[in-house]
Amino acid sequence: MSWITKNLWLIPILPLLAAALISVCKQPRRRTAATLAIGSMVFSFLLSCCAFATTLHSEHGGFREVANFDWFSFGTTTLRLGWVLDPLTACMLVMVTFVGTLIFIYSIGYMAHDENFTRFFCFLALFAAAMLGILIANNLLLLFISWELVGLASYLLIGFWFHKPSAAAAAKKAFITTRIGDIGFFIGILWLYSSTGTLLFYDNGAGCLESSALTKLVTETTFAGMAVSTAIAILIFCGAIGKSGQVPLHVWLPDAMEGPTPVSALIHAATMVAAGVFLVARVYPLMEVTAPGLPSVSTALQVVTWIGAITAVFAALIAVAQNDIKRILAYSTVSQLGFMMMGLGMGGVAVGMFHLITHAFFKSLLFLGAGSIIHGCHEEQDIRHMGGLKKYMPLTFATYAIGMMALSGVPFFFSGFWSKDEILHSAFTWQVSKIPFYLAAFGALLTAFYMTRQICYAFFGSYRGHKHPHESPRVMTVPLVLLAIGAIVLGVFGTPAWPAFETYLSGHDAEFDVAKLLRGETLSVMLISICIVAVGIFAAWQLYGRKPVKTADQPDPLEAVNGNVYRWLANRLYIDEFYDATVIRLNAAFAYSADLLDRVLWGGAVRAASLVTLAFAHINRTIDDLFINFGFDESCHNIRRSSGFLSKLQDGQIQNYLRGIGVALATLVLFLIWGCR
Numbered sequence: 031m032s033w034i035t036k037n038l039w040l041i042p043i044l045p046l047l048a049a050a051l052i053s054v055c056k057q058p059r060r061r062t063a064a065t066l067a068i069g070s071m072v073f074s075f076l077l078s079c080c081a082f083a084t085t086l087h088s089e090h091g092g093f094r095e096v097a098n099f100d101w102f103s104f105g106t107t108t109l110r111l112g113w114v115l116d117p118l119t120a121c122m123l124v125m126v127t128f129v130g131t132l133i134f135i136y137s138i139g140y141m142a143h144d145e146n147f148t149r150f151f152c153f154l155a156l157f158a159a160a161m162l163g164i165l166i167a168n169n170l171l172l173l174f175i176s177w178e179l180v181g182l183a184s185y186l187l188i189g190f191w192f193h194k195p196s197a198a199a200a201a202k203k204a205f206i207t208t209r210i211g212d213i214g215f216f217i218g219i220l221w222l223y224s225s226t227g228t229l230l231f232y233d234n235g236a237g238c239l240e241s242s243a244l245t246k247l248v249t250e251t252t253f254a255g256m257a258v259s260t261a262i263a264i265l266i267f268c269g270a271i272g273k274s275g276q277v278p279l280h281v282w283l284p285d286a287m288e289g290p291t292p293v294s295a296l297i298h299a300a301t302m303v304a305a306g307v308f309l310v311a312r313v314y315p316l317m318e319v320t321a322p323g324l325p326s327v328s329t330a331l332q333v334v335t336w337i338g339a340i341t342a343v344f345a346a347l348i349a350v351a352q353n354d355i356k357r358i359l360a361y362s363t364v365s366q367l368g369f370m371m372m373g374l375g376m377g378g379v380a381v382g383m384f385h386l387i388t389h390a391f392f393k394s395l396l397f398l399g400a401g402s403i404i405h406g407c408h409e410e411q412d413i414r415h416m417g418g419l420k421k422y423m424p425l426t427f428a429t430y431a432i433g434m435m436a437l438s439g440v441p442f443f444f445s446g447f448w449s450k451d452e453i454l455h456s457a458f459t460w461q462v463s464k465i466p467f468y469l470a471a472f473g474a475l476l477t478a479f480y481m482t483r484q485i486c487y488a489f490f491g492s493y494r495g496h497k498h499p500h501e502s503p504r505v506m507t508v509p510l511v512l513l514a515i516g517a518i519v520l521g522v523f524g525t526p527a528w529p530a531f532e533t534y535l536s537g538h539d540a541e542f543d544v545a546k547l548l549r550g551e552t553l554s555v556m557l558i559s560i561c562i563v564a565v566g567i568f569a570a571w572q573l574y575g576r577k578p579v580k581t582a583d584q585p586d587p588l589e590a591v592n593g594n595v596y597r598w599l600a601n602r603l604y605i606d607e608f609y610d611a612t613v614i615r616l617n618a619a620f621a622y623s624a625d626l627l628d629r630v631l632w633g634g635a636v637r638a639a640s641l642v643t644l645a646f647a648h649i650n651r652t653i654d655d656l657f658i659n660f661g662f663d664e665s666c667h668n669i670r671r672s673s674g675f676l677s678k679l680q681d682g683q684i685q686n687y688l689r690g691i692g693v694a695l696a697t698l699v700l701f702l703i704w705g706c707r
Contacts, residue, residue: 034080035095035115038166041077041123042176044070046159052152063148067155068134074162075127082120085534092537093117096168096232110230114168117535118311118379122165125387126301129394130158132509136398137292139505140405144290150190154296157183161301164308170219170229170238173312177215177269177305181208184302188289197288207282211272218265225250225258231312239315248321256329263317263330267310267337274306274367277341281606284360291401294356298363299394307370307386310334311379327462331375338371339457339466339473344603346476350483351588351599354411355400358484362437363393365473369453372466377456380532384524385453387531388445391520392436395513399430402502402510403488407495413487414582415496420489422499427489429510434485436517438478439563445521447559450474452524455555471562478566483574483588491578526552 048070052063085093098112134154141147160183163176182205189201223229226243228236235242247259270276275283283303287294297303310317317330345364352358366389374382404411406423420427436446454474457467493499501507523530526546533540546552573587589596598604 031095031097032084032115034077034084035097035113037077038081038097038113038115041074041081041127041166042159042162044074044077044159045155045162049152049155049159052148052155055148055152057146057148060147063151064134064138067151068131070155071127071131071134071158074158075124075131078120078123078127081115082124085115085117085120092535094232096230098168098230098233109171110169110228110233111172112168112230112233113166113172114232115166117537118308118383119165121383121387121531121534122304122308123162125390126158126161126165126304129299129390129513130161130296130301132512133292133295133394133398136295136401136506136509137290139503140292140401141290146190150187150290153183153186153190154292157187157296157301161305164305168231170222170231170313173309174216174219177273177309178212180273180302180305181205181212184208184286184297187293187297188286190289190293194288196285200282200285200288204282204286207279208272211268211270211279213268214265215269215272218262218268221258221265222262225262239313244315244319247316248319257321259316259319260329263313263328264333266313266316267330267334270306270309270371271337272306273309274303274371275341275364276306276337276368276371277344278605280341280345280364281609283364284357284602287354287356287360291356291397291404294360295394295397295401298360298397299390303363303367304386304390307367307374307382310371310374311383314374314379317374325462327460332462333375334371335375335460335462335466338368338373338375339469340368341365342368342372342473343469343476344368346473346480348599348602349480350476351586351596352480353414353586353600355403355413355416355484355488356397356411358413358480359393359396359400362396362477362480365477366393366437369450369470369473372470373453373456376460376466377452380529380535381452381456383535384531385449388436388449388517388520388524391513391516392433392444392446395429395433395510395517396437398506398510398513399426399433402426402506403430405502405506406499408497408499410495412582413484414579414584415494416488416499417491417495417579418489418493419499422493423501425501425507426510429507429514430489431485432514432517434481438481438567439474439559440478440567441556441560441563443518443521445517445519445524447563448521448524451556451559454559455552458555459551471558474559475562475566478563479570482567482570486570486574486578490575492580494579494582 045067048066052059052066055062087093094114094116096112096114098110101109101111103109134151137150137154141150144150157180160176160179164173164180167173167176185201185205188204189197191197192201219229222238225247226238228238228243230237231239233240237243244259247262248257250258252258252261272279283298286297289297317334318328320326320328342365345361345368349358349361349365352361366385370382370385370389372382373385403416403419403423403426406419406426407416410416432444436444439447439450441447454467454470457470458464460466522528523534524532526549527544528540528542530540547556573591577587579587586596601607
């Protein structure tokens with residue numbers, strides 16, 4: 031076992047220790063807090079690079095090392111935890127620590143004037159530690175512990191500006207909604223432990239993701255003939271639905287924009303929402319296993335695919351009609367997470383994870399770019415009150431445009447094109463159905479449309495705001511440049527000509543072959559993808575770029591095309607209102623019924639029991655006073671009177687004793703005289 035595997039626990043422990051130290055710092059200790067948080071992430075990044083370098087030296091079949099240990103024992107059972115180092119863990123560690131470090135640095139400038147600067151960095155470090163704990167876990171329980179810590183940290187960060195009612199409400203909404211998915215996740219954990227006797231992923235052939243356990247799970251059936259492996263996989267996927275904002279538990283994610291912009295970048299790009307996709311990738315052997323004789327595509331992966339396809343289109347439609355710059359990106363994140371789930375369901379771990387990695391860079395770039403815009407426009411978030419910013423914020427515009435083109439899938443120099451193209455290719459060749467391909471294509475078109483719309487609103491035309499905008503400081507723009515470079519360079523590792531990322535995960539050597547780009551299906555899908563992007567950008571440019579919006583109150587050009595549809599999309603298809611009218615109202619009615627039941631039935635029963643008890647107490651008191659106490663008191667009085675009389679006979683006065691003897695003697699003499707007669 032390599033030294034880095036033995037010490038892999040240091041990667042999450044360093045930011046956790048930083049969070050603990052910052053928590054005892056006073057608020058004025060700004061430099062100390064920032065130094066501890068950023069320093070811990072830098073060291074974690076260096077260790078992650080060491081871990082990544084270690085996984086590069088692997089034999090055929092892939093690198094994997096685990097370090098398991100006994101946590102505690104109860105009876106004859108020992109619960110074991112551990113961590114795992116494999117290519118999936120290593121690439122995620124590098125991505126999270128690198129992007130996280132840039133976000134931490136960016137936060138110095140963005141939160142410079144916040145009075146709770148120190149507390150903010152404490153929460154950031156806790157968040158990063160929890161996410162890194164998820165990545166290294168070789169045990170589903172350890173993963174779940176870190177998973178819940180991510181939920182706690184996200185609650186603290188989303189509601190960081192708790193004085194705003196909307197931020198407090200968004201934090202509660204995120205926490206409660208994700209817990210709904212976590213209930214299914216937890217049931218799946220319990221079921222998996224009950225069926226296999228272990229929660230270790232890999233344990234020298236005895237882990238729950240290894241062949242012996244999978245064979246047992248796939249041969250056992252539960253309700254409706256479903257394999258136990260499928261039922262457990264779907265339950266675990268419920269946790270991913272909540273964390274990764276998939277339909278129908280997506281409603282928390284757009285509202286998470288109420289937190290500071292660095293939080294949005296951290297949650298929506300590198301950490302929290304990526305956790306759900308990573309979870310599916312981590313338990314992929316459980317997801318894909320099928321019994322002999324059944325279709326090669328498992329039911330669990332079909333569920334993942336369909337949920338992802340619906341989410342990708344659903345969120346993209348809503349993003350088309352949003353005006354808050356961060357909310358557009360939020361719905362874009364939901365949509366892209368749907369693409370990632372589609373990639374996992376149809377193409378495998380490499381397809382879904384490659385889009386996750388590329389998305390982390392260009393979506394972090396977009397969120398931090400949005401933060402730069404908001405900072406430069408004096409906290410303005412409505413794109414209708416922007417315009418012409420490319421003149422005032424040239425560096426922000428250049429980097430934001432790179433992020434926009436990467437997200438839209440502009441060929442050929444942007445990573446998003448290659449990662450999205452792999453998903454489209456997997457959907458095109460999926461043997462179950464072609465519908466996900468059409469949904470993915472439509473979602474890609476919408477992505478290009480709403481991102482071009484956003485660019486036109488914010489950077490082109492004339493400025494429609496109230497205060498003069500300005501470029502952000504270097505501490506905020508340098509991370510944008512680094513992320514922009516990543517958004518371009520990463521595409522090189524996932525082209526069909528050189529699928530380095532895929533071969534890295536599988537443990538094979540990548541071969542460079544340009545001819546693969548010209549093969550039938552690959553070339554066809556690539557041309558379709560290019561046409562989709564071109565149509566989306568062209569349509570948006572015709573509506574928003576050719577004739578820029580001149581005033582903030584001018585109706586949206588799309589609204590003029592179809593006002594009713596636009597209104598539905600602007601109101602997020604009224605999903606939140608639907609939940610308020612159904613789920614929330616039903617829950618409130620249930621709570622009211624429970625309260626009524628508690629107060630009337632159970633409370634009444636308790637009050638009736640207390641009245642009966644009081645009645646018996648009064649009866650008992652009456653019997654006690656009139657009969658028992660009276661008889662007992664009289665007996666005691668007689669005894670006391672008798673004892674008082676007897677006590678007088680023994681009062682210790684000698685003359686009384688002599689007097690008594692004299693009386694007794696006289697009585698005796700009289701008795702004897704009387705007897706002699």
